Amino acid sequence: MKITFLGAAKEVTGSCYLVETEKSKFLIDCGMFQGSEIEDEYNYQEFAFDIADIDFMLLTHAHIDHSGRIPLLFKRGYRKKIYATKGTVDLCEYMLQDSGHIQQIENEWKNRKRKRAGKTLRMPLYTADDGKAAMQLFCGVNYDEIIEPSEDVKVKFNDAGHMLGSSILEIWVKEGGKETKVVFSGDLGNKNIPILRDPTIIDEADYLVCESTYGDRLHEDVGDKAKKLMEIIKKTISRGGNVIIPSFAVGRTQELLYEIHKDEELYKNEIEYISKVPVYVDSPLATSVTDVFRKHLDYFDDEARSYVENGDYPLDFPNLHFTHSTEESKALNDLKEPVIIISASGMCEAGRIKHHLKHNLWRSDSTIVFVGYQAKGTLGRRILEGEKTVNIFGEEITVNAEIQNIESFSGHADQKGIMDWISSFKKKPKKVFIVHGEDSAQKVLSEKIKDVFNIETVIPSKYDTYDFESDEVNVTEIPLPSDDEILRQIEELRTENDKILSRLKDIISQNRGKVKEVGSDLAAMSDVLSRLKRRFS
Template identity: 55%
Template structure:
């Protein structure tokens, strides 16, 4: 069998693995690259296979970095079955059209400028029609259900504990009358997280493909994450500020609401303080996702199920308001007094959160609270890295608000969590492929696995393929050349931004409307450009 790594290889996003086995061609995941201009460009690349020849796909879960290019795959000719859990089917039915809406809106905005400049108009990665059409290919599967593709290939999905409906994939292959087993961790969740059950244990496998998002670190203060969340919220409210939480609409938003709702049942002073302000979930997607959660309470853990037995739905605090329309969202810009605003996207690259940051970053009483991973080059990562000024919608915004990060709310297991999960296997693999992580994290995690288990460890690059079989002999080659590094692509993207600034500056100068402040901002960008050029010249 040949497996080719097309995404989430020495990077975190774009999960996609292509298999050629016993006359079948199939995929596990077909995700979108996320992080910035450089990653966006990778989404438009032609698939290095004929989509119409793909027999089927197994989808580990609904997050867009795992599912987001399925509409493009459909658009390019794929018509096979997409096997995934029932909850993932329902989540994708709202998340993929939402992603398509973002694709269309972004291109529409860019094309307004391109029309004025007489440049060729862009096309979206896919349309809303593509997103709805591909949903007909989805087929719901239960955890532990054996799906037999043919006599040589079957698979089982198990609970990954990462988000509602997330799955570990156990793949059974027969070649030359010998059977061997591959396990794909998908995104592996933490133990003892709100709402979700713990990740399933696996008996063992011959080949393990494991994520490594946090393979080089431990989550800090996991036991006190709920207390810290409530303390940050209460401190900000006491100071008359707003708490702005950039959050993934599906998964993390529901976790945060659960933590708040749980505190409100205690009647404590903290509960009374939080009860005195309004909580806004400003995300149409999160609003729709809450309906999916209500439909699938059988996925909930024991603690959440107990609340439901008592007649308390633990994902909707009494002072919660769902913000549905754009006009309602805009009204929050002028909202007086303290409140809690939870809005997507979680990495601050798109959606309504950018408007909330624009109107609240420069106010020192406010708190921007991150509760999830921030990919390199994203606005969220820039804020976490301490950048004092950021550009939002072309405007320089000074960062005066307090920036907080509770890493323990990550939906990914940390280094110890990953190792404990592997250690629980009775039959350990000898061949391990480390995926879905930044290169530095993967290298350290590989060393840790070597020390603990003496595994034969591989860190595939995007475009590499491996030939594997029952005898656990692995050969490696390359299907296509690597693209320029994300760092270099990021530099190119920043240079493009500066070029746009320069073009706007020319127009301002022509009309004599440029301000001293704007000139300073442009000069700052020019200095950055000089620095980036010097870095590039030194690299080459």
């Protein structure tokens, strides 16, 4: 058996793994790369496998960094089955079409720029119709159900507690008269997340492929996050500003609605104040997804289910409004009274959130509240790291708004959550592959796992293949791009470095002495140069 790491290897997005056994070849996830223009370009590359050789696919959950290239896979000829939980299938019905629509809109905008620059126009990565057509391949399964997608492979989907329908995969492979068990954590959720159940405890594994998004840090006290959110809202509204929350349409949006609405004595004053403030969910996708939540109440935890049983649906309340049309979305920026706007995308890279940031970042009375992970290179990450001006739709916007970050709203377990989950294995894996994380998070988590559990760890690079028989990681030779491609990507790297240098100049000119911020930017610049060296040396 072999595993090739095709994405989310020393990076957070683009999850995709190729598993090869004596008799089968299958994929686990086929996600989109997200972040800078360089990451976006990865999405257009040819798949690093022959599509005709793939026997089936397993999907851990519906988030686009795990599912977003499935329509492209379909577009290029894949016609085999895709297995996922029934909740994931229902979410993908909306999310893949929405992703295709975003691809079309973004491509039209980029083509206008290409045309003005005299460059060749490009077709979108895929369309909404491709997203819809790909759904014919999906097969819904239940949690705890064991399926046999091929004669030598058995699979069990367990609740990962990350989002509705998210899964931890237990995979058993029979080869040469013996059985090997590999567990894929998928995106591992926090404990005590509203609505969702805690991640399933796994008894044993021979090998573990584990995410590491927050492997180097701890979230703030989860019990305080609701109060902190409400205090931020109350303070911002009282000074006449808007609260803008970039949020993934699936998962965080529903959790935020739950927290804003639920009637707890502890937050009585805050809830009473907030109940008079209009809350707008500016995402057609979030509207549809909230309906999917209604369909899968069996996925809810005991607390959320008890609300429903008592006739109180926690994802709906009197001052909540969903916007559907583009006109309704634009009208939100003309409102005179303070409002709360929850809008996708969560990393501020596409969708309606960019318009709301354009209209609110310059306002000192408004607050931008980040509640999810911000990948390197994204607009959200740059705002969170303190850039004083950002470019949105070709216009330089000054960042005057208050910037807040509540990490404990993230759907990802922190270091303690990951370690606690691994510690619950009665039979520990002999090797842990650490994926889905930035360098620092992976290295810190790797050392922690080795120190605490005495388990060997591997941090694979993209395209590395682990051979179970030889117990070796083989580095795949990657063909060099064309000269034109090298020049184009160098230009993109130059632009990325210019942004970093501009930020450094801004910090120094204002003589603020923020050594930590300068160090962060120098590290980012070093990362860009390292990528340039790796790609073209």
